[in-house]
Amino acid sequence: MTGDEYVRAADDRLEETYEEPMSLAGYVDRLFEEPGLAAHAAKYLLEAIEAAGTREVVEEGERKRRYRFFDDPYNGGEHAVLGNTETLNAFVDDLRSIATRRGKDEKIVWFEGPTATGKSELKRCLVNGLREYSKSPAGRRYTVEWNVRAAAGDDRGLSYGGDPTVGDDEHWYESPVQSHPLSVFPEEVREELVAALNDELDDHVPIDVDVELDPFSREAYEFLEERYRRQGHEELFSAIVDERHLRVKNYVVDVGRGVGVLHSEDDGSPKERLVGSWMHGMLQELDSRGRKNPQAFSYDGALSQGNGGLTIVEDAAQHADLLRKLLNVPDERSVKLDKGIGMDVDTQLLIISNPDLEAQLNQHAERNGTDPLKALKRRLDKHEFGYLTNLSLEAELIRRELTGETAVWDAEEYEKLEARIREPVTVTVRDADRTTSEREFAPHAIEAAALYAVVTRLDDGDLPSGLDLVDKASIFDRGYLLDGDSRIEKSEFEFDDGADDGEAGIPVTFTRDTLADLLQTERDRHHPELPVEDVIMPRDVLNAMADGLADAPVFSTAERSEFENRVVPVKNAIFDRQEADVVDAIMHARRVDEGTVAEYVEHVYAWETGESLRNDRGEEIEPDPLKMKLFEVESLGRFTEEAYRGDRPRESVRTFRREKVITALNRHAWERRDEDFSVADVDLGAIPVIKAVLESNDWDDVRRTFEDFDPRQWDDPPSGTETETVKETAIGTMVEEFGYSRAAAELTSRHVMGQVNYRWD
Numbered sequence: 001m002t003g004d005e006y007v008r009a010a011d012d013r014l015e016e017t018y019e020e021p022m023s024l025a026g027y028v029d030r031l032f033e034e035p036g037l038a039a040h041a042a043k044y045l046l047e048a049i050e051a052a053g054t055r056e057v058v059e060e061g062e063r064k065r066r067y068r069f070f071d072d073p074y075n076g077g078e079h080a081v082l083g084n085t086e087t088l089n090a091f092v093d094d095l096r097s098i099a100t101r102r103g104k105d106e107k108i109v110w111f112e113g114p115t116a117t118g119k120s121e122l123k124r125c126l127v128n129g130l131r132e133y134s135k136s137p138a139g140r141r142y143t144v145e146w147n148v149r150a151a152a153g154d155d156r157g158l159s160y161g162g163d164p165t166v167g168d169d170e171h172w173y174e175s176p177v178q179s180h181p182l183s184v185f186p187e188e189v190r191e192e193l194v195a196a197l198n199d200e201l202d203d204h205v206p207i208d209v210d211v212e213l214d215p216f217s218r219e220a221y222e223f224l225e226e227r228y229r230r231q232g233h234e235e236l237f238s239a240i241v242d243e244r245h246l247r248v249k250n251y252v253v254d255v256g257r258g259v260g261v262l263h264s265e266d267d268g269s270p271k272e273r274l275v276g277s278w279m280h281g282m283l284q285e286l287d288s289r290g291r292k293n294p295q296a297f298s299y300d301g302a303l304s305q306g307n308g309g310l311t312i313v314e315d316a317a318q319h320a321d322l323l324r325k326l327l328n329v330p331d332e333r334s335v336k337l338d339k340g341i342g343m344d345v346d347t348q349l350l351i352i353s354n355p356d357l358e359a360q361l362n363q364h365a366e367r368n369g370t371d372p373l374k375a376l377k378r379r380l381d382k383h384e385f386g387y388l389t390n391l392s393l394e395a396e397l398i399r400r401e402l403t404g405e406t407a408v409w410d411a412e413e414y415e416k417l418e419a420r421i422r423e424p425v426t427v428t429v430r431d432a433d434r435t436t437s438e439r440e441f442a443p444h445a446i447e448a449a450a451l452y453a454v455v456t457r458l459d460d461g462d463l464p465s466g467l468d469l470v471d472k473a474s475i476f477d478r479g480y481l482l483d484g485d486s487r488i489e490k491s492e493f494e495f496d497d498g499a500d501d502g503e504a505g506i507p508v509t510f511t512r513d514t515l516a517d518l519l520q521t522e523r524d525r526h527h528p529e530l531p532v533e534d535v536i537m538p539r540d541v542l543n544a545m546a547d548g549l550a551d552a553p554v555f556s557t558a559e560r561s562e563f564e565n566r567v568v569p570v571k572n573a574i575f576d577r578q579e580a581d582v583v584d585a586i587m588h589a590r591r592v593d594e595g596t597v598a599e600y601v602e603h604v605y606a607w608e609t610g611e612s613l614r615n616d617r618g619e620e621i622e623p624d625p626l627k628m629k630l631f632e633v634e635s636l637g638r639f640t641e642e643a644y645r646g647d648r649p650r651e652s653v654r655t656f657r658r659e660k661v662i663t664a665l666n667r668h669a670w671e672r673r674d675e676d677f678s679v680a681d682v683d684l685g686a687i688p689v690i691k692a693v694l695e696s697n698d699w700d701d702v703r704r705t706f707e708d709f710d711p712r713q714w715d716d717p718p719s720g721t722e723t724e725t726v727k728e729t730a731i732g733t734m735v736e737e738f739g740y741s742r743a744a745a746e747l748t749s750r751h752v753m754g755q756v757n758y759r760w761d
Contacts, residue, residue: 017135021247035201041346042099048133058479061490072125074132077408079124083388099205106331108349113385116507134253145174146220176299178308179214181248211344215294260306264315275301306347316353386502387457391477392417394450401512442744448538452570457505462496470573530743538574582752585733587697600631714753
């Protein structure tokens with residue numbers, strides 16, 4: 001686009017965001033068309049979250065509904081909160097109770113967790129989500145603005161530090177705390193109006209607008225009321241809210257305007273941090289009528305800024321003194337600017353802290369009934385963030401840290417997630433001489449880092465017999481475990497719901513820093529043609545992470561020892577994945593084609609049911625025992641000649657056919673019981689044993705297919721040998737089909753063959 005076109009696009013965007021100011025009566029008419037636009041703070045936040053919809057995820061091995069709002073969809077996922085879906089869902093459930101005033105309206109929502117668990121991302125996600133939702137027609141947020149100059153017999157006007165000599169249009173002053181437009185109405189009328197709106201509202205959460213005008217707006221209201229009462233106006237309220245004096249306008253929610261954030265470094269008295277401070281110079285200029293004029297107040301405290309929306313206390317341990325001042329805010333919904341001057345506040349309070357806040361809150365716990373912090377602790381509704389325990393989420397987070405990628409991984413099938421987990425990553429780095437070069441994390445390198453981090457976070461006290469922490473990580477990420485031909489669901493394992501999964505372990509910041517160091521580290525390996533020194537292998541990652549534990553101050557001695565012990569099963573698991581890549585690359589061109597598999601399945605089905613088959617000429621034929629036998633012996637590799645009498649299967653083969661093939665076919669037929677079942681319609685990949693044939697091979701297949709292949713020759717195979725041909729084909733396949741660079745493929749295959757050498761004979 002040209003520059004003018006970008007400018008016009010920005011014009012269109014702003015035109016969609018803002019509306020022309022309207023009268024108070026026009027706003028009320030609008031509400032009866034769309035009652036939800038009058039939502040109070042907790043209801044508004046809830047609606048913003050629900051408006052983004054949900055999606056299904058698997059976390060800790062269980063399927064859960066996740067609110068897309070926490071994926072930061074409006075911002076391209078930049079500040080998505082990865083994982084912790086159960087915690088976020090509990091937060092939304094609390095919001096419903098708070099919004100409906102059902103028992104939890106006096107609560108202050110508290111998010112606690114170790115560093116690098118996503119708490120800061122939650123804050124940014126909430127701000128982004130509310131901002132963008134407020135730009136949408138359904139999420140419009142409204143407040144009032146005042147102009148008293150038209151009623152003044154002199155030059156008196158409203159001001160909070162502005163120039164009183166500016167033009168008439170500039171004498172409109174917006175409520176500094178986003179006061180709800182319905183707060184202009186007298187209490188009795190407002191209650192009747194809100195009741196009428198709720199009658200029109202098709203929602204389980206009613207509207208609750210029980211707030212008075214803010215002190216600044218009250219100053220304008222009372223000035224107008226006094227002037228028009230003295231002038232003898234019979235319709236006094238109509239005169240006050242006339243369009244010359246009062247307009248309703250929409251605003252975009254953002255920090256300082258519907259969202260108040262108290263940062264860890266903010267200082268000042270509790271009142272300054274909560275609501276703002278007096279501007280003493282202004283007090284001398286304004287007509288204070290013997291009292292402090294609220295026009296001379298700054299309204300820059302967290303509660304003032306968050307009125308009508310959300311107030312966040314970040315790093316709450318730094319503001320522990322302030323928390324007790326917040327005790328009565330949720331239920332009384334009011335704060336003091338000064339003695340005699342109060343302000344109603346409608347905001348959802350949310351505090352964020354590391355675990356050190358809980359230590360402060362419990363410092364008097366042994367005093368039981370005389371604990372001075374007991375009332376505060378009762379008001380706090382804690383939601384705990386933990387470290388990610390899903391491999392795919394941790395891999396996604398590590399990639400974000402290294403590359404700045406923001407798109408959320410949203411896959412309907414685990415196979416797509418699995419492909420993302422194993423992907424290589426290329427990063428551009430600048431050397432000391434300011435030249436740039438490419439460094440590659442080989443396939444499975446990011447997976448290795450993520451798997452190791454997750455394994456350090458899992459509790460090994462509830463491991464079922466025969467499983468290790470790598471198995472547990474797989475179950476948590478997939479929701480099931482593949483055991484040979486069987487798929488065992490997470491529900492079949494007896495994991496302890498009270499386990500300490502995600503409470504401790506290696507944080508992503510440690511992983512990120514370790515990988516960043518590897519990008520700058522020179523590697524002592526060379527190849528005459530390939531830049532192998534620029535490739536970071538999975539074993540490089542795991543060795544660096546394990547070696548770095550000793551110097552990292554964030555780990556205790558016991559943690560270092562425990563984490564070092566957990567690296568071995570991760571190395572073994574990653575090697576298994578590399579080995580599978582190499583074997584599959586070698587056998588890629590020799591895979592059993594789907595037509596052969598389908599023919600076998602049809603013959604087994606006919607063998608079991610006693611039905612006939614039809615050949616290409618349409619003639620009825622009997623299932624061929626030789627074809628089934630050859631497939632089972634050569635393609636499946638499950639049986640030897642001893643399992644048959646000639647071509648007739650013995651009991652072990654018969655059991656296999658019925659339990660592994662026919663059972664899966666029957667399940668498929670049951671799922672499609674309302675349709676005409678045909679073996680031709682079966683998804684062969686849905687049968688575990690067949691899926692294994694289609695997708696995997698082993699060294700026995702390699703040995704059987706390439707009789708003269710010798711892995712000991714792999715590094716530099718003699719010219720003209722079968723090993724040379726196999727290697728050339730395999731490397732090409734790893735590059736073209738599996739995402740490897742030639743250098744990464746060379747290093748990976750050498751590593752695998754170095755281990756295979758020892759067991760080849």
